[in-house]
Each structure stands twice: as structure tokens, then as C-alpha cells.
Amino acid sequence: MAVATRPTEKTRFFKSSPRALLINGKSEQAESGKTFDTLNPATATVLASVAEGDAHDIDRAVRAARRAFENGPWSRMTPSERGQIMHRIGDLIMEHADELAELDCLDNGKALSVARAADVPLAADLFWYMAGWATKLNGGTITPSVPYLPGAEFHAYTLREPVGVVGQIIPWNFPLLMAAWKLGPALATGCTVVLKPAEQTPLSALRLGELMLEAGLPDGVVNVVTGFGETAGAALASHPGVDKIAFTGSTEVGRLIATAATGNLKKVSLELGGKSPNIIFSDADIDAAVAGAAQGIFFNQGEVCCAGSRLFVQQDRFDEVVEGVAKAAKQIKVGPGMDPDSDMGPLVSREQFDRVTGYLAKGQQAGNRALAGGHALDRPGYFVEPTVLVDVEPNDVVLREEIFGPVIVALPFSDVDDLARQANDTVYGLAAGVWTQDISKAHKLAKRIKAGTVWVNTYNVFSAELPFGGFKQSGWGREMGEEVLSSYLETKSVIVQL
Numbered sequence: 001m002a003v004a005t006r007p008t009e010k011t012r013f014f015k016s017s018p019r020a021l022l023i024n025g026k027s028e029q030a031e032s033g034k035t036f037d038t039l040n041p042a043t044a045t046v047l048a049s050v051a052e053g054d055a056h057d058i059d060r061a062v063r064a065a066r067r068a069f070e071n072g073p074w075s076r077m078t079p080s081e082r083g084q085i086m087h088r089i090g091d092l093i094m095e096h097a098d099e100l101a102e103l104d105c106l107d108n109g110k111a112l113s114v115a116r117a118a119d120v121p122l123a124a125d126l127f128w129y130m131a132g133w134a135t136k137l138n139g140g141t142i143t144p145s146v147p148y149l150p151g152a153e154f155h156a157y158t159l160r161e162p163v164g165v166v167g168q169i170i171p172w173n174f175p176l177l178m179a180a181w182k183l184g185p186a187l188a189t190g191c192t193v194v195l196k197p198a199e200q201t202p203l204s205a206l207r208l209g210e211l212m213l214e215a216g217l218p219d220g221v222v223n224v225v226t227g228f229g230e231t232a233g234a235a236l237a238s239h240p241g242v243d244k245i246a247f248t249g250s251t252e253v254g255r256l257i258a259t260a261a262t263g264n265l266k267k268v269s270l271e272l273g274g275k276s277p278n279i280i281f282s283d284a285d286i287d288a289a290v291a292g293a294a295q296g297i298f299f300n301q302g303e304v305c306c307a308g309s310r311l312f313v314q315q316d317r318f319d320e321v322v323e324g325v326a327k328a329a330k331q332i333k334v335g336p337g338m339d340p341d342s343d344m345g346p347l348v349s350r351e352q353f354d355r356v357t358g359y360l361a362k363g364q365q366a367g368n369r370a371l372a373g374g375h376a377l378d379r380p381g382y383f384v385e386p387t388v389l390v391d392v393e394p395n396d397v398v399l400r401e402e403i404f405g406p407v408i409v410a411l412p413f414s415d416v417d418d419l420a421r422q423a424n425d426t427v428y429g430l431a432a433g434v435w436t437q438d439i440s441k442a443h444k445l446a447k448r449i450k451a452g453t454v455w456v457n458t459y460n461v462f463s464a465e466l467p468f469g470g471f472k473q474s475g476w477g478r479e480m481g482e483e484v485l486s487s488y489l490e491t492k493s494v495i496v497q498l
């Protein structure tokens with residue numbers, strides 16, 4: 001077990017700790033000289049130390065990004081040249097796939113096999129996909145009608161230009177992949193970036209920064225400032241030199257970001273929390289639905305913004321389904337992510353562990369019954385059992401609040417109207433799952449659910465081509481797909497009198 005929690009030679013990268021910030025293509029320590037530790041959550045011991053950037057370092061990074069945007073070779077490159085660099089970034093991610101997977105496994109806790117199979121290839125694919133958009137950001141030609149200038153003739157067209165310097169603040173649940181989701185569209189559109197990774201998981205973003213330089217990205221185009229949310233993050237969100245802020249994380253901090261952005265009215269996009277319904281009808285393929293419900297909540301320790309955390313099962317199959325999900329939960333091998341036998345790793349941090357176990361205690365007080373799990377594991381590290389809760393009332397906190405851990409709450413429903421009301425009875429609207437063999441029912445329900453993604457007979461399927469984001473308090477705007485590009489572009493109308 002000792003071996004299975006330790007870094008291997010692949011992650012030599014962070015052994016030269018403290019790891020520095022990346023500003024203007026150079027490794028720089030924080031101006032304050034301060035550093036902070038990032039932990040391995042499987043052992044609760046120090047993994048590496050990292051520069052603790054604050055407002056001064058954010059300011060240096062924003063100025064570097066501004067210079068790169070206004071004067072640098074980046075802004076003079078052709079779209080094709082930009083796309084080629086982005087393609088190389090995707091290639092380099094795959095060439096370093098084992099190393100990057102190990103970094104995220106050690107820093108976040110997730111199973112190495114999951115990081116290697118999902119996080120890393122998805123990150124590479126995002127860059128490849130977005131690389132193609134660099135050459136396709138076209139405006140249009142328009143013939144304007146101007147009633148107060150009779151007889152005048154015009155030729156008009158639109159240009160789509162990068163919004164400018166972008167601040168990006170990302171969470172710890174998919175450290176590399178969240179960096180890719182954010183950086184891809186920024187680079188495709190020709191923006192420059194200051195990226196602030198989560199303080200719990202700073203390592204893979206710093207390594208990605210090095211790989212980006214190796215791919216030929218000019219200095220200052222992507223700057224990585226590691227540090228805490230209240231200092232570095234807040235400074236980035238309020239910085240007057242930043243034209244747009246993109247954030248993924250808690251709804252609570254999303255509100256702070258939106259408020260901080262009002263100073264210079266920078267553009268804001270937010271990808272926030274969820275309490276997504278996963279819905280199983282009696283006519284579903286029950287084996288597939290049970291497996292999908294378990295995967296929908298237990299994937300990545302349940303630390304997934306779109307986790308299917310509310311399970312709705314049609315009354316007559318309720319017992320069968322929840323017992324099936326409980327059985328699946330009990331079969332999951334929880335252990336250090338580096339151990340090849342582990343299906344599920346620890347939670348990311350002491351804070352997250354306390355949060356999730358706090359919800360388990362509240363559930364117990366409210367009389368929610370655990371069909372599986374319900375406790376932390378008695379061992380070092382932040383391990384929590386995969387948990388299935390039943391006997392839940394509409395106002396129970398475990399049903400209403402995002403837990404962000406391996407905890408699913410199951411309720412029965414009678415008919416579609418009853419179900420649609422319950423499914424939409426949340427402040428969130430990120431995702432939903434529907435399991436049925438009746439295709440009309442599935443499509444009708446997909447329309448009624450207020451969520452940015454609806455999966456039918458599957459769950460947690462992500463693709464660079466598909467927009468992802470939230471209705472209601474799950475956010476503003478979309479990540480990925482063609483849709484994300486508009487949030488990194490300004491449209492300019494040019495009107496010529498002929």
C-alpha cells in the first residue's frame with residue numbers, strides 16, 4: 001500500500017519544489033516569496049510546495065497577458081498558425097499522458113486509471129477540437145436598410161475579434177481538464193490568459209504551462225498564477241485590466257465573481273453547482289439504469305458538478321433499483337488512486353471530507369436511511385464510503401444542497417407530471433439523466449427538464465463538440481462546442497457607404 005500512494009519517476013516535475021508561477025514565459029517565485037503546500041489526499045501528507053501568488057503577482061501576470069495581446073507575436077499570427085500550436089498542445093498532452101494522469105491522481109486523489117482514460121484524453125481532444133475553430137471564426141456580410149438616408153447604399157460586414165485579456169479560475173475536481181476547457185476557446189479566439197488553478201490541485205496546470213511553451217505558444221499568452229481564492233482569485237476577478245473572467249466552482253463564489261466583475265464590467269461566464277436528477281422509468285433496461293445511476297454519482301468520488309445526485313425511480317421498480325445501486329456501491333473498491341485495484345479514490349481535501357461527512361451526519365439526524373455506506377473509512381486520507389440514502393423528505397438538506405461527494409439520494413415518483421415537478425424543484429439546472437425504452441417519453445421529458453445537458457440511457461458523457469453549462473443558478477454561458485466561442489469574442493459591425 002505504501003508504494004501505491006507514492007509518486008513514481010514520471011512525476012519528477014514537482015520534485016524541484018517549490019514550483020514557481022508562470023509569468024511571461026518565465027518561472028517566477030511569488031513577489032512575497034511565500035509558498036504553500038499541496039497535499040496527497042490519499043495520505044494527507046505534503047506532496048509539493050508551490051508559489052503562493054497574490055494580488056501583486058496577478059497584476060504582473062495581467063500586464064504580461066496585456067503585452068502579449070496588444071503587441072506580441074500572438075496577435076500577429078494567422079489563425080492557422082494559432083491552430084497549429086493548439087494542435088501541438090493536444091499532441092504533447094498525449095505524449096505526457098502518463099505523467100499528467102499521475103499528477104492529477106496524486107494531487108486530487110482520483111483513480112489513476114480514470115485520469116489516464118478520461119481526464120487526459122479529453123483535455124487533449126479539447127485542444128484538437130478548438131484548434132479547428134481558430135480558422136473558422138467568420139463574420140458575415142450584411143446589406144443594411146437605413147430609413148432616414150433614402151437612396152444611400154451601404155456595404156457592411158461583421159468582424160469577430162478576441163475579447164482581450166481573460167482571467168480564468170478553475171476548481172480541483174478535474175484539474176487538467178478544467179484548464180483545457182478554459183484555455184482551449186481562449187486560445188482559439190486569440191485571447192491571452194491568466195489562469196488561477198485551485199489551491200488544492202495546482203500541479204498539472206503548471207506542467208501544462210510548460211508543455212504549452214514547448215508547443216510554441218509565445219511568452220505571456222498563458223500565465224499561470226497559483227494561490228488562494230480569497231487573494232489571487234479575488235484579485236483576478238476584480239482586476240481592471242481583465243476583459244473577461246471565466247469561473248468554474250461553487251455557486252457561492254460564482255456570486256462573488258459576478259460582483260467583483262462589476263468594477264470594469266468585464267464579461268463573465270460561470271459554471272457552477274448542481275443537484276442533477278437521474279430518472280429511471282419502470283420500462284427502462286433496469287440493469288443498464290442501475291449501473292448508470294451508480295456511475296452517475298460515484299464517478300470521480302462524486303466530485304462532479306453534474307453528478308446525478310438525486311435518483312428518481314418510478315414507484316413499482318423503486319426497491320429493485322435502489323437495492324441494485326446499493327449493491328453496486330458496496331462493490332466499489334475505495335483506496336489510493338495510485339493503487340491499480342482502486343475504483344474510487346479519497347476526497348480532495350480535509351475541507352471536502354468534513355463537508356461530505358457533515359452531510360452524512362445531517363442525513364442521519366433527519367432520519368435518512370443508508371442502504372450502503374454512510375461513513376468515512378477508518379484510515380489515513382480523506383476516504384468516504386459510496387453512500388445510497390433513502391427515506392428522504394422534500395425539505396431534507398441532503399436532497400436540496402449539493403454534497404459534492406459519493407452520496408446519492410433516492411426517491412420514488414408516480415407519474416411524469418409528478419416527476420417533472422420534483423426534478424425541476426431545485427435552484428440548479430446543470431444536467432439530468434433519463435432512463436426509458438420509450439423514445440417519445442424520453443424526448444418529451446428532455447424538453448421539460450430545466451438543465452443544460454440531458455443524457456438519455458447514459459450518463460456523464462462529455463465531448464468537446466457538445467456545449468455544457470447550466471440553467472438557473474448553475475451558471476452563465478456554456479463551455480465547449482461552438483457555443484463557448486461567442487463568450488470569448490466581440491462582434492464588430494463595419495459599415496461602408498458606397
Ligand code: NAI
Pocket residue numbers: 169170171172173196197198199227228229230232233234235237248249250251253254256257271272273274304305352355402403404
Ligand atoms: P470554490 O468555489 O471556493 O473554488 C473554486 C475556485 O475558486 C478555486 O480556484 C478557488 O481558489 C477560487 N476561489 C475561491 N474563492 C474565491 C474568491 N473569493 N474569488 C475568486 N476566486 C475564488 O470551491 P471549494 O470551496 O473548493 O468547494 C466548495 C464547493 O463548491 C464544493 O463542495 C462543491 O459543492 C462546489 N464546487 C463545484 C465545482 C464545479 O465543478 N461546479 C468544482 C468545485 C467545487
Ligand code: MG
Pocket residue numbers: 038039040041047106107108199200201202
Ligand atoms: Mg493536492
